[in-house]
Amino acid sequence: MTSDLLRLVTAGSVDDGKSTLVGRLLYDTKSVLSDQIDAVLASSEERGLDDPDLSLLVDGLRAEREQGITIDVAYRYFATAKRTFVLADTPGHVQYLRNTVTGASTSDHAVLLTDARKGVLPQTRRHLAVMAMLGVPGITLAVNKLDLVDFDRDTHEKIRDEFVAHAVSLGYDEDQVTAIPMSALTGDNVVTRSENTPWYDGPTLLDHLERVTPDRRGCDVGFRMPVQYVLRSDGNDYRAYAGQVVAGRVSPGDEVVVLPAGTVTTVTEVGTPDGPVDSADEGQPVTLVLADDLAVTRGDLLASADRRPSVQDEFDATVCWLAEEPLRPGAKVLLRHGTRTTQCRVPGLPARLDEQELAIQRDPEELALNEIGQVRLQVADALPFDDYADCVATGAFLLIDPKGGDTLAAGLLGDALSVVGADRGEQDG
Structure with missing residues (x-):
């Protein structure tokens, strides 16, 4: 059974149709409000378009709308009966690669787009290299705008084979890469299976994303917590250290080391917003009370004494x-x-x-x-x-x-x- 949450990042070259694809996913999964649809229809009509420009559901800044480009990471949330998605739509311009890095750094899966008329471009290979470097565990290649090449099978398969070969050279296994022929503008193979690709027997994009099993990049290194704040009380000798558990688990009685100093002590209390607890896991904000009065400051790292970095x-x-x-x-x-x-x-x-x-x-x-x-x-x-x-x-x-x-x-x-x-x-x- 798949996890109920999938963190996605979309990337590609300029004008490959990323925002339109995300807008299509939001629109076809009924994940947008009626007033948002009305605003898109009005903006599309102002531009003289016959069909709604679904990219406007993602490009929220007015300056972006006027220019018809995406220049920032746009996060969107949508859900189906099978899964909840957190999606980061990143810009395609070369100078905004930092935004792609930001979106990919927390993602379980990447959807990389290519324009079927252009194929695998330098920016496509650059984005794929970033995904590999950051350890994004799965890649979907969306061969978009296939309607503009008459849904030609050979075009899709040529792009697919080149992309998969490059991904394998970057360290991916073939089963980590899926290629889907589609048109985000017309909705072919995005949410609904297309009659225009009878030669394709694979899943639609949404079907595939609902079935992806994310390979969570958990930390198997023991307990880790960077210290954010030192909490003191004027009325007594109380001192606690606040932060988020970024790896492992911590419980009262655990022996921890304060780094970089290297001093070892014991946790006597694990506090949360709801009060003291028997243990806290990765992702939880906590306050830790230690057995010894040590020189611990913001920026220090508390870690398992027997599994220290x-x-x-x-x-x-x-x-x-x-x-x-x-x-x-x-x-x-x-x-x-x-x-x-x-x-x-x-x-x-x-x-x-x-x-x-x-x-x-x-x-x-x-x-x-x-x-x-x-x-x-x-x-x-x-x-x-x-x-x-x-x-x-x-x-x-x-x-x-x-x-x-x-x-x-x-x-x-x-x-x-x-x-x-x-x-x-x-x-x-």
């Missing part, structure tokens, strides 16, 4: 560079990991991934906008990390501009370049 002040990591100004060796940035932000220096760039050819370039001079590469980092404060493959919450981080506070890169611990199969080829720097 490594603490490092210099390490290699994989990043997706998201800034216009390229990253070069010697750069000084801020690194945010959990609830801690620390100064960081980039002494070297060991490798860069060519996501189009799936080859590694060693010792590149820089990482440009949207490029994925391996970086060497030195931090002012040693940080406790798990490998991203073992725990997303404690294996991921952000690089931040120390001047303006903008996000420069999304990063993860572990050799993601080999995970996506990039080690099959190398280039000289």
Whole structure:
């Protein structure tokens, strides 16, 4: 039996029809209110369209509507009798790849679109590389706008075969990738099976998404909780540490370590908004009271004493560079990991991934906008990390501009370049 919740991300190149597809899903599953439909009908009529522009159900900003583009991550919720969905519709423009990274980072499944007239484009391969790097466990290829090529079977199968081959090179198994021929504009094979594709005997998009079994990327590393606040009482010696359990379980009597200091103590009480409890699991906000009076501050990590992460002040990591100004060796940035932000220096760039050819370039001079590469980092404060493959919450981080506070890169611990199969080829720097 499938889980009752599926977190989705949609991505693709510009004008592949992502917003129209999401609008079609919302419209055909009756997940929109009548006044929203009326607004879409009115906007479509103003544009002189004969049929409703369902993309407007997603493109909520007026500026976006006027331009006919999506420039942000639009989250939508809908449900069927079998499942509830949380869907992130991300922009297709190259300069907004950071939004795709944001949407994919919490997703169980990705729907990547291609225009049947254009096939697999560089942006398609780039999005697929990001999904592989972030460990999104399943991919659906929506070969969209098939009505514009007369629902040609050969066109669909050529695009499908090229995409699946690229996905396999990035580390996916063939059974993790499903290709569906469709037209979001006319609704063919989105929710309703199309009579225009008698040669296709697979599921509609909605049927497939209702049956997907999400491979939850849980953290099998023991207990982890980044400290958000230290709570004190003026009237007594009460002190507790508030945060969210991001991995494992914690109970009174558990032995924990405070990192990066490395001091060990015991949990004496686990508090929640409803009062003390016998245990708390991943995802729960808690306050922990410890047996000893220790120097615990915001940014510290509480972890299982017998399954502690490594603490490092210099390490290699994989990043997706998201800034216009390229990253070069010697750069000084801020690194945010959990609830801690620390100064960081980039002494070297060991490798860069060519996501189009799936080859590694060693010792590149820089990482440009949207490029994925391996970086060497030195931090002012040693940080406790798990490998991203073992725990997303404690294996991921952000690089931040120390001047303006903008996000420069999304990063993860572990050799993601080999995970996506990039080690099959190398280039000289």
